[in-house]
Amino acid sequence: MARRLLTSLATIAVAMTLTFVLIRQMPGDIVHQWAVQLQMQQGISYEQARLQAAAMINYNPDIGLFEQYFSYLGGLLTGNLGLSLTYRIPVSLVLVQALPWTLLVTTLATFLSFVVGCGLGLLGALRRQSLLDPLLTLYATLSQALPPFLIGLLLLLVFGIGLEWLPMRGNYTPDVEPGLNLPFLLDVALHAVMPVMAFALPAMGDWALAMKASATSVLGEDYLHVARARGLKPRRILLRYLGRNSMMPLVPSLATALGSALGGSMLVEAIFGYPGLGFFLAQAIDRRDYPLMQGIFLISTMGVVLFNLAGELVLARLDPRLRR
Amino acid sequence: MNPVLSLRDVHVSFPLSGGRVLRAVQGVDLEIPEGGIVTLVGESGCGKSTLGKVLLGVLPPTRGTVHFGEVQLWARGFRWTRELRLQVQVVHQDSYASLNPVHRVQTILGGPLRAHGLVRGAQEAGRAVRELLERVGLTPADYFAAKHPFQLSGGQRQRVALARALMLRPRLILADEPVSGVDASVRLSILELMKELNREEGIAFAYITHDLATARFFGAGHPMGVMYLGRLVEWGEVGTLLDNPRHPYLKALLAALPPPDPLQARQVGLLPLKSLDLPDATRPPSGCPFHPRCLLAEARCEAGDPPALLDGVACHLVEGR
Amino acid sequence: MSALRTLVRNRRALLGLLGLVFFLLIALLGPELLPLDRMPDPDRRFEPPSLTHLLGTDYAGRDTLVQLVHGSRDIIQISFFTGFFAVLLALAVGLTAGLLGGWIDGILTALTDVFLTVPQFPVMAILAALMRVGDPVTFGLVLGLWAWPGLARSLRSQVRALREREFIEAARVMALSPVWILTRELLPNLVPLVGVYFIRVARDAITVSVGIMLLGLVPLKVENWGMMLNMATFQSGALYVPRAWAYLLSPLVAIVAFQFCLIQLASGIEELVDPRLRRRA
């Protein structure tokens, strides 16, 4: 286990270095970025705009890559992720504010799709001759072909613009007082519905297919016959034996899915203006905010690795053969 | 008669994590005579398959020597030559895993023939394969040549494996549990075929099994070794051994065999042993490795070194010790 | 030949295969039959389907069907090359790691883990800013650069499992050369895995390429399906114009249908290969 932990750390380190170098290879430095904006706004010459831009963000672009890297590493060791170039506030502060929203949406979406998907898959496995089975397969295939951001757009069109049921963007209305009160919680929940659905709807199909396959193989196992022979109630068999045992192989991938959802939220969050990690990442990429980009990459990489690790742990607990 | 293969004091051990060592084979001496048959029996996990790999030449012993005819394998400066390699061939237990699932029988057999330049062109290969298939009793040969392994029954697959083993004209075929995965009804016919090959082609067989009945059938008149925890504990002619077992282990194994009379069968239970489980091979018991399970074990069995194979049996309790 | 015959016997695989052949035919012959006319005719914009324009017209009054047909070439090429490069990379990494083992395996496995860990799309966004892509081949290369780790990982474990299989041992005692064993015994066993993965990646490439097109990595081609979607949602506002449903739905349905065929084919092959599923079929 210690070995596994060590390789995880190494993976994070290498991934971090890789993204560090990659990020800084992007054309168009941050000063240029601001200079261009100023030039458009004020109609001044480029030289002047560049001077102004450098003044605006107070940034010296001429520090070498190595120097930057080592000072970044040094900062990391003391838990300092640096100062966001555009916002002039610590990156960790941005992360602390953004992460909960991403976690809210991704965990809600993952668990919702898992529960509903598994339910559908179970039904599909039980009624393999009915219409449900081909419908399920069709749904899963279709949803695999539709990326979440397109689903998000369609949701927006139907529920936001067409029916005007749901708020179109943001995480809550400024009218409500943030805190532990019902109006705020309701407001947050309402705002989360569409982003959650955009992630959950396509994932549901995948879970349903996986669950169907798993349940089908469990259906062939001896202990089900034994349970049936013991005269247990069908409902009990369904839930306790079939449901649980076919869900188990999916639990590790549930952890993995949670991990990857952390990193995959850029487009959807952009569509819904949802202030999570992906939203800030898109902004950071747009503005060449290197420290912020790096921080977000770091945290999502860590998320993937940690959730993978958790998945392996769960698997090891579930499968006695791997315990040794 | 010169032995095809002889093993002297062969040990095989595998390092495990945590500094432990698995001693799979310990101090085995074995000779397989030209055109002869040697049978090895034992429970699963006793090291007979590891010994098989040493016989096959794919696993170097940790200690001891292996001779192929005059050549000492694994000696300093030793190099495999093709002739040497081809002298021993194999029939595996798992017939499904031993044949490449993506190829047809024609390719499985014809490919190596062409690789070794034994046949030229597709036509000649086809003819050779058909002959081979007929030799192992797969007729009509054309029908079987066009099949994929998964389209054949276990017995048919073993015949193909046998054909593959014998087509390069080896001096010895290692048959590692060749019929354990085959329906009982066709076991005999496959063993019969192997005997025939032994008789007519003069190919020696090393027959590894846990099934005493097939050992008696196939190895009759030839020597047999009984393995326990990596050691040979008894050695002798098959019939003699099975009729008059001397080692308590073989006695126990024989006692567990259902007698031919089905009415009596019920009265025979499990192995008459203290414990059903084989001891952990990484932590072998002191003294005689069999003592924790032996019903007759005495104090001296627990202490000291394991007994040597003297006079065909390795047991402290056998008369004359 | 017989592999094809078995494939055809599977219903899903057959469906997928027929669909793919259909798309290929469209891509090969369509552009010859329906010439692309890019001249705008703003008076006829967003026309619903009619006999002259079977799928209606776009925001500049041009025929949607013609664009769809011409765009199929791009989509098929991009997904093919993405799959090709991903498989190439995965084969190199996976086989080397699986066959050689030891420290090389350790390094390659770690590398695979890193690529699996870094979130894919943002990196693409950065790559988008880094590289200049002009043709489907380079586009495929860029997409393939990040699509290989999954296959590399399963190839490695598959090779390691196969290496222990008895038929490899049998081949070794038959004194067959390592090259023979690799090419005749090992590789054929990996073909289904590689094939299924190829299709998967090719399918993913379609979705990702739509996203990449939004980032301006590739030249804008009005007839590209992803670009059509982009034009419909972001530039011309067809998403919000009820009359323009045909222009919005055409590329959407085409993308979904093409992916559908790929998925059907992939799962068909999987069913054929997985003996557990086969026995039941």
Next chain:
Amino acid sequence: MRTARPTLLPLRAGLLRVAGLAWLVGFLLLLVGCTSRPPPLGVFCGAGEWDIPPAYHGNPWAPGGVGAAAPYVYEPLFVHVASTGQYLPRLGTSFTEGPDGRELRVSLRPGSSWHDGTPLTSRDVQCTFYLGALRGMPVWSYLDSVECPDPATVLFRFRRPSPLGRVDALTEPITSPVHLFGQHLPAILELGGAQVAGGGGDAQPLDPELAARLRGVREVLFRFQPARPVGTGPYRIGRVTSAEMSLEAFPQHPETDRLAVRRVRLLRWGSNEVIWSYLLAGQLDAAAPACPPDVASEILRRRPTVRMLTPSDLSDLGVLLNTRRPPFDDLRVRQALARLLDRDLVRRVASPFSETFGGLQVGMGRQIARRWLPAETLASLEPYELDPERASRELEGAGFARDSRGRWFGPEGPVRLELLAPEGQSDLVLLAETVAAQLEAFGMETEIRVLKRDLYSARLSDGDFDLAASFGGQLGRYGDPTLAMERFFMPGGQLQMASGLPGVLDGLDVGALSAGLRLVRDPLAKKETLGRLASLAHQELPFLACFEKRLTLFLNDGTRVQGWPAEEDPLWTALPAGAETIYATMLATGRVRPAEAR
């Protein structure tokens, strides 16, 4: 035989069931029961951008600024209406100008105070301008100093008098109360504003030690991040989220009685199509996104209370040509392009509400040209009319030829063009697409690249392109073609840098001429210079304008608020300076008031 025992999750089945059910019920309830309510009567809904929390702060000088709230929270001294030259009083009540334009004296509105209750004085105005110097505020190219003769009077002294400088000084929002920002003032005052601003042509470059010191001052200034901006404007910020910002009336504002709309709600702009969706959902009261005709008519169909206005943007859109490399290094090719492109077709696809741009490529629309350019100049220029035949002849004259398939070949081989467009600007993307379609049809292979905004402008300033969809002349908040000519000819001007047009044309130093234009105060001399530059723009064709842009301004009149002025109102001509400033002015003056309940 041992029976296989199922391994069980350490979870109770009941718990699982309850949790699952709770999920479903909760979501169904949310979906069915709660639907979003529109904001009540009397709340103005606008749109804009801002840094979202936690990055949001109240320091207008720190990166990100205060975002879309600025026009509502801060007030300028005056609002400039470009078409009439009128100045509408806000924080300033009146101004007097010295005879040589070197002095500008502004009286402040009595009774004004900051949102924290501190009264406004001339020192606050001074503080604002000097802090602006730290960020390179453009007015410092003209300014010498800002002085406070008394608390209610501000005195601007100019080094270089200019009509543009006056506009800059009078319209700058006053943002920095001296009681909050005053600590940074002494250092800047000591150095002098122009020196600190570091721009303005003749200012000496700063020595490194001073530069480092200023960087330190800036860092301290940027670190100062009050939670909310403190302004003098009619509204104060209530709360800010990622998607919305809410503002309330400031009760101590001297004109608070005129303020009928007491609350403002700002929605995040994001991109044009976000605004379309908000408009379709009836959630905005005023917004001016670039909008395709079908979306516009859809908005008008679904929202009967919405009116659409199409005021001029005082800018034109078209294609920028790279004169550095073939084929457009050849003037004949540029002129041929002007004759082969159907520019009105481009307009009809990309921006049908805009106006056709005539054949005169003088960097400004027809009406502006008539007002600012000498009549004889306009008469002397030969307009570029659509004439593909002539274009072909001219191309052939320039050494180009067509092959059998109609493809054009130049001396260097087949003509292959790359056309850039900035992402997110739908009218420019559509423009690029229509131009490319025409070029293709004409026989020139053209590849369009839609690039992120910064990459687009980076490649433009590097001259790495053939054609680019771009803005041409822009008059901006000054309503003066000076800006347009600077863009075309001044070294470092945006179009000059991209097109690579040389600084000397026809023996005329156009670089110096355009750069000096700002300081020309004599109207006749200005007209003269403008005429010479404009006719060179027409002849050299670094830019081919396709249409004169008109905004699509959507006003929701009667849902939440009402009273928007008609299209003819001159106030709308101030739109290019920032639509939000106009909305804020209309709200502050009480012209826009809560809608009557129906």
